Amino acid sequence: MLADIDLVQAYLANAQLALLNHDVVCAQALLAHAQEFLPPSHLPFSACAPMHMAVGIGLDTGIKRRGKPNEDFVFAHSGLNKQTQVPYGLFIVADGMGGHANGQIASCLATQTIVDTLFPILHREVVQPSDLSNLLIDAVSRANQAIYERNRDQTTHGSRLIDRMGTTITVAVVFGTQAFIANVGDSRAYLYRACSGLRAVTRDHSVVADLVARGELGPEAIYTHPDRNRITRCLGAFPQIEVDLFCESLQNGDILLLCTDGLWEMTRDICIESVLSTFPENTIGRLLQLALQGGGRDNIGAIVVQCQFDVAALETIIAPPAASTSLLL
Numbered sequence: 001m002l003a004d005i006d007l008v009q010a011y012l013a014n015a016q017l018a019l020l021n022h023d024v025v026c027a028q029a030l031l032a033h034a035q036e037f038l039p040p041s042h043l044p045f046s047a048c049a050p051m052h053m054a055v056g057i058g059l060d061t062g063i064k065r066r067g068k069p070n071e072d073f074v075f076a077h078s079g080l081n082k083q084t085q086v087p088y089g090l091f092i093v094a095d096g097m098g099g100h101a102n103g104q105i106a107s108c109l110a111t112q113t114i115v116d117t118l119f120p121i122l123h124r125e126v127v128q129p130s131d132l133s134n135l136l137i138d139a140v141s142r143a144n145q146a147i148y149e150r151n152r153d154q155t156t157h158g159s160r161l162i163d164r165m166g167t168t169i170t171v172a173v174v175f176g177t178q179a180f181i182a183n184v185g186d187s188r189a190y191l192y193r194a195c196s197g198l199r200a201v202t203r204d205h206s207v208v209a210d211l212v213a214r215g216e217l218g219p220e221a222i223y224t225h226p227d228r229n230r231i232t233r234c235l236g237a238f239p240q241i242e243v244d245l246f247c248e249s250l251q252n253g254d255i256l257l258l259c260t261d262g263l264w265e266m267t268r269d270i271c272i273e274s275v276l277s278t279f280p281e282n283t284i285g286r287l288l289q290l291a292l293q294g295g296g297r298d299n300i301g302a303i304v305v306q307c308q309f310d311v312a313a314l315e316t317i318i319a320p321p322a323a324s325t326s327l328l329l
Helices: 005-020 024-034 100-124 129-156 207-213 269-276 283-293 311-317
Strands: 051-060 072-080 087-097 166-175 178-184 188-193 197-200 242-249 255-259 300-309 325-328
Touching (some): 005 024, 005 051, 005 100, 024 100, 051 087, 051 283, 072 100, 072 300, 087 255, 087 300, 100 129, 100 166, 129 166, 129 178, 166 188, 166 255, 178 188, 188 269, 269 283
Antiparallel strands (some): 051 300, 072 087, 087 166, 178 242, 188 197, 188 255, 255 300
16 A cells, blocks of 8 residues: 555654553554555655644543543644645544444544545545535545444454444544534534634434433433433444534634543533633643543543634635535445
8 A cells, every 4th residue: 555655644643642642552553554654755745835723632541441442543634735735634533432442443443544535635636625525424434334344354253242343433624714524423523713602513423412402301411311421323333324514614713623522521511612712722731631620431532723824815715615414325
């Protein structure tokens, strides 16, 4: 498998961030995958662009699971499309399940499949914003198929049904001033805008979230109900997966937060908003601390991205986004 140096550098940067967060297993997985590529020798692409994405990334096993493998997996990369000079970003959080080892494999496999699918397109091909919805859905569907096939192979070789793995996934592709977000499960994407505050972009796929949406439970049940961690959708359970897709038009200074339930469930949106409002004052560190102070009962994975751009310099390459939709592939 061949790829250019930029893909390898993206994996190495995330391996370094994993080490900074004391997640050796995550770093090892990223390094091992990076070594599968044989990049050609050429100079890195210039970082000069009409848009800048300030990125913070955080991982923590949490208090309750300290000393055990972290089943959350994160990936973040931004760059310029080599054909069109359009700035782009690819950001992923995944929360694995199926036992500590299987959960970590599932979240890692899903992330790598999506990166390997989308990165070459975003970085080297001529991409139209109107193409990104289908490209994103296809990448998530490939990740679902990869985990589903791994489960099928394990069952064939005698593994118990209870050992089947799965993962949530939240993926954001920033392309110019548009953000395309795909979601399966109860990991979340938020948008913070200084003039209007924090807003959840994604919808949780969980038993309790469905009951709250139907008015059968109050909003606080999301944080307190005994069945709050029972999700209704994940990657790897079935050969096809329904993916929620959201499109957002970004404004200068907007902040995207992608996080697993180990962050949002341990705190409240008003506290998250307070932290994001003071970006970049140790934003990721303060968010992780909030989750730990709230109990730290789960692994924590989070990415914060602030987008700053010159609208006039980008307006000729931006097309209106498609309406939010939910697709089954």
